[in-house]
Amino acid sequence: MNLTLKIWRQPSVDKKGKFETYQINDISADCSFLEMLDQLNEKLINDSNGPVDFTKCPVSFDHDCREGICGMCGLYINGRPHGPDSGITTCQLHMRKFKDGDTIVVEPWRSKAFPIIRDLVVDRGALDKIIQAGGYVSVNTGGIPDANSIPISKRNSDLAMDAASCIGCGACVASCANASAMLFVSAKVSQLALLPQGKIEAKERVQSMVKEMDSLGFGNCSNTYGCEAECPKEISKSNIARLNREFIGAKVCYENEVTRAAGGA
Amino acid sequence: MNNKILEFSSISKKVFMALAGLFLIVFLLVHLTINLFLLLGDGGKLFTASAHFMSTNPVIKIFEVFLFGGFILHIIIGILLTLKNWASRPVGYNQSNKSKTAFFSKYMIWTGLIVFTFLAIHMMNFYFVKLGLVQPPDGVGKHEFYQMTILLFSNKVYSSIYIVLLIILGFHLNHAFKAAFQTLGLNHNKYNCTIGFLGTAYSIIVAGGFIIIPIYFMFFF
Incomplete structure (x- = not known):
């Protein structure tokens, strides 16, 4: 198939960006979206003779595992994070989802908390900072506990596992009308709050992580649920309700000073 | 990092907003009930008595303070x-x-501001008249709410705008009802459907209930 690509090009965070149009032909319907971009980059490299304009350089985009696990890839394609399909990452998007002659608009995640590094690559370090603020269980040294010494209900185990499937790609932030990270934070809070090991620090954790989220410039949740619709791991919005419950409970009941800060306990 | 109760995080703000919103939702039901007395055809006797009770009862006066507080907070x-x-x-x-989202959920601030504009006009027409800050229409006393209502609703332009604004209020309430429960963490597989149904039913009943009144005065009075 032959396609027209409108891609956001931006040399760095402090330089202005703009859309650049590229024509690409003979794309197989079986190749992935990232493979199509690889072919575009190869074409740009082959077409260049000596020093070229920035827009003729290969397009920068994030990717790593290319099998929907790592959460590195993330492109806003034709108005949807990870493109026109549900429950997938950009690397799992195939060109069969497009038609011959289509114009595809590719943009980076847009959020104050995700500054653009170059072209389609954004810095999602803000999500790591939220994890550093409390998304862990403090484990002191000692002997290895027996695997079955702490009983965990099947239901909670399943819910925690579902929440833990979040790969931190940032599609929730990208799709949210307010660039809110509530689905991400709620998944990270839930996966620990649901398990006995995580319950011990739950009240302190939820407050620290929400405080960090607020300070990083993410927006507020207004319950539009674009996050749930676009999450490649189909994390449920019920986690956001759990986050709210955990937070309200912690604010009302927790007496001690919250001491956790980004970088560790 | 201090755990101060007055340290308002994004979630705290939303919780206060949801609580204020739920209070306003209850108030609207009371308001609608009194307004529906206009349709009884008793010359506004029950409506006037209710309006008099609401504006003189000391308990209601206390609630009035909370009501204004709720509106301002929200x-x-x-x-x-x-x-x-x-x-x-x-x-x-x-x-x-192009993500799948409920259409009106993205425009709550705009539907809210439209409702606020309506609220300001509504206050000018009734509440400020009662307080003596705005002159009542010619020949109508400042406590004669029934006459004021008939005068306003007999104006077809006013009634039409009123109906459109109430439809917008309905859309605002439809999202607000469900969103308030989610914000307060009250999300449960067993009850989500019921909450969704109640939200839709409430918004239709409230918006529809208020809309029936100008239609009655425009066409059947």
Whole structure:
């Protein structure tokens, strides 16, 4: 198939960006979206003779595992994070989802908390900072506990596992009308709050992580649920309700000073 | 990091907004019940008696303070949250978002501001007249709410605008009802459907109930 690509090009965070149009032909319907971009980059490299304009350089985009696990890839394609399909990452998007002659608009995640590094690559370090603020269980040294010494209900185990499937790609932030990270934070809070090991620090954790989220410039949740619709791991919005419950409970009941800060306990 | 109760996080603000919103939701039901007395055809006797009770009863007077507090809290937090939301995406997308979301959930600030404008007009027409801050229409006493209502609703332009604004209020309430429960963490597989149904039913009943009144005065009075 032959396609027209409108891609956001931006040399760095402090330089202005703009859309650049590229024509690409003979794309197989079986190749992935990232493979199509690889072919575009190869074409740009082959077409260049000596020093070229920035827009003729290969397009920068994030990717790593290319099998929907790592959460590195993330492109806003034709108005949807990870493109026109549900429950997938950009690397799992195939060109069969497009038609011959289509114009595809590719943009980076847009959020104050995700500054653009170059072209389609954004810095999602803000999500790591939220994890550093409390998304862990403090484990002191000692002997290895027996695997079955702490009983965990099947239901909670399943819910925690579902929440833990979040790969931190940032599609929730990208799709949210307010660039809110509530689905991400709620998944990270839930996966620990649901398990006995995580319950011990739950009240302190939820407050620290929400405080960090607020300070990083993410927006507020207004319950539009674009996050749930676009999450490649189909994390449920019920986690956001759990986050709210955990937070309200912690604010009302927790007496001690919250001491956790980004970088560790 | 201090755990102060007055340290308002994004979630705290939303919780206060939801609680104020739920209070306003209850108030609207009381308001609608009294307004529906206009349809009884008793010359406004029960409506006038209710209006008199609401404006003189000391308990209601206390609730009035909470009601104004609720409105102000709801509006101010709504604006603060929206400003932060706009600042969170300084550069927008070229392609409008095509994610599956409830249409009106994205426009709560606009439907809210339209409802606020209506509220201001409504206050000018009734509440400020009662307080003596605004002159009542010619030949109508400042406590004769029934006559004021008939005068206003006999004006077809006013009634039409009133109906449109109430439809917008209905859309605002439809999202607000369900969103308030989610914000307060009250999300449960067993009850989500019921909450959704009640939200839709409530918004239709309230908006529809208020709309019936100008239609009655325009066409059947």
